[in-house]
Amino acid sequence: MSLFKTTKELEQQARDGKFGLGAFNTNNLEITKSIAAAIKEESSPAIIAVTPSAMKYAGSRQITNIVRTAVEESGIKVALHLDHGTTVADCVECLKQGFSSVMIDGSKLPFEENIAMVNEVVKLAKPLGISVEAELGRIFGAEEQIVVTEREASFTDPKQAAEFVERTGIDSLAVSIGNAHGFYKGRPELDFDRLKEIQEQTDALLVLHGASGIPEEDVRKAIEIGITKVNIDTEIRDAFRRGVTDFIQDNPQVIDPRKILKPAMEEMTEVVKRKISIFMSGGKAK
Numbered sequence: 699m700s701l702f703k704t705t706k707e708l709e710q711q712a713r714d715g716k717f718g719l720g721a722f723n724t725n726n727l728e729i730t731k732s733i734a735a736a737i738k739e740e741s742s743p744a745i746i747a748v749t750p751s752a753m754k755y756a757g758s759r760q761i762t763n764i765v766r767t768a769v770e771e772s773g774i775k776v777a778l779h780l781d782h783g784t785t786v787a788d789c790v791e792c793l794k795q796g797f798s799s800v801m802i803d804g805s806k807l808p809f810e811e812n813i814a815m816v817n818e819v820v821k822l823a824k825p826l827g828i829s830v831e832a833e834l835g836r837i838f839g840a841e842e843q844i845v846v847t848e849r850e851a852s853f854t855d856p857k858q859a860a861e862f863v864e865r866t867g868i869d870s871l872a873v874s875i876g877n878a879h880g881f882y883k884g885r886p887e888l889d890f891d892r893l894k895e896i897q898e899q900t901d902a903l904l905v906l907h908g909a910s911g912i913p914e915e916d917v918r919k920a921i922e923i924g925i926t927k928v929n930i931d932t933e934i935r936d937a938f939r940r941g942v943t944d945f946i947q948d949n950p951q952v953i954d955p956r957k958i959l960k961p962a963m964e965e966m967t968e969v970v971k972r973k974i975s976i977f978m979s980g981g982k983a984k
Contacts, residue, residue, distance in 0.1 A: 701769055702798035705777045706829040706869040708743050709903040709926040711982070718921040718977035721745035721905075722970055723781060723931035725752040727764050729938065732963045734768040736970035737776065742979040744774070745799070745927065747781040750788045762795040775983040777829070781929070789819045793826060801831040801872070809858065816866045824867070831905060831927075834862045835874030856895040863902040870903040870927060871896075875920075877908040886912055890923060897924035905929065914976050921977065928977055933969050941965035 705719075712719040724730045724746055737744045746765050753761055765778050779799040780792040789800040802819040804812035816832045823830050835854030854873040863871055873896055875889040897904060906925045909917060910932035917928060941962030945952070952958060974980050 700796070700798055700827075701766060702778045702796070703743070703775055704827065704829040704869075705745055705779055705799040705831065705927065706903065708745065708775075708777055709870060711743060712926040712979065713903065713924075715982055716922070717979045717982060718917070718928045719743060719745060719926055719979060720970070720973050720977050721747045721779060721781070721927055721929045722934060722973075723747045723749065723752070723929070724761070724765065726756055726761075728959050728963050729934065729966060730761075730764050730768050732966035733934075733970050734772045734774055735963075736967045736974065737774045737983075738772045739967075740971055740974045740980040741983045742974045742977075742981070743776070743983045744974070744979070745777045745779045747779045747929065747931075748792075748797075749781045750783060750785075753791070758791050758795050762797070766796070779829075779831075781931075783819075786815065786818050786822075790822065793823060793828060797828065799829040799831065801833070801870075803833045803872075805833040805835065805872075805874075809862075813862065813865050816868060820867055829869045830866075831870035831872060832862070832866060832868045833872035833874075833907075834859055853889060853892060854896060856892065856899045859896050859902075860899040863900045868902060870905050871900065872905040872907050875906075877906055877912065886916070888912070888916055888920060890919060893920060893923050893925070903927065917976055918978070928973075930970075930973050933973075934966050937965035937969045938962045 708719050722733045777799045778797045780797055780801055782803045783789045784803055789802055792800050802816050804815040820830050875893050876887050903926045904924050905927040906920055907929045909928045910930055945958055945961045
């Protein structure tokens with residue numbers, strides 16, 4: 699039996715329980731431990747997500763073992779998920795390392811090419827019982843190797859989404875409804891009517907990327923409509939930077955990395971706990 703849950707089973711639990719499932723990105727030991735501490739304290743199901751660049755930075759085997767150890771020691775209920783894999787090779791590496799979920803992002807490709815690449819991953823992952831997420835419609839901003847300008851960006855078409863899900867058999871669909879990667883300039887305007895139509899057109903579990911900075915009430919409204927997975931990365935990174943910067947400014951003589959990183963870990967744990975509260979997933983792991 700796998701140590702990790704699949705995103706499909708956790709997202710289905712979120713859908714049935716009418717709450718959101720946080721997907722929190724990690725890059726190293728400190729971030730992973732901070733996320734795990736919050737998840738355990740709040741008794742929340744969640745997803746720990748890793749991007750291809752995080753695997754390149756930390757090493758795919760190393761980062762997997764860091765997450766695995768955190769789960770073993772804390773007893774938390776999580777999926778280990780590849781976030782924004784842009785190649786089939788990205789997904790294959792994660793399958794080898796024991797991930798329970800992969801995202802293959804072909805949103806920058808033409809529709810038919812996106813479907814073809816997703817189907818290739820589905821054929822590899824589904825026989826192993828591993829969940830597959832894909833994306834349709836481009837999201838503003840930049841993440842990994844995906845750069846999309848506002849002029850080029852397009853929202854997810856509900857009818858096309860239904861066809862996409864039917865032809866690929868994916869478990870989760872990341873939608874573009876006005877959400878963006880990174881911090882927002884001004885208040886984001888989410889197209890809730892579009893989200894409702896997508897939800898009505900397909901039974902796929904729906905994912906909201908770029909949720910860092912979206913107002914609490916809008917995130918909860920999206921969850922009420924049908925979003926089951928909410929991705930958080932930028933705010934965790936910002937908490938890390940803020941914790942380190944503030945400590946060094948106040949303690950310029952300290953060179954012990956354990957002391958320098960401790961405030962950053964505390965900041966990140968608080969961010970994750972706050973998101974769990976917004977997503978209403980606290981206590982749902984019991």
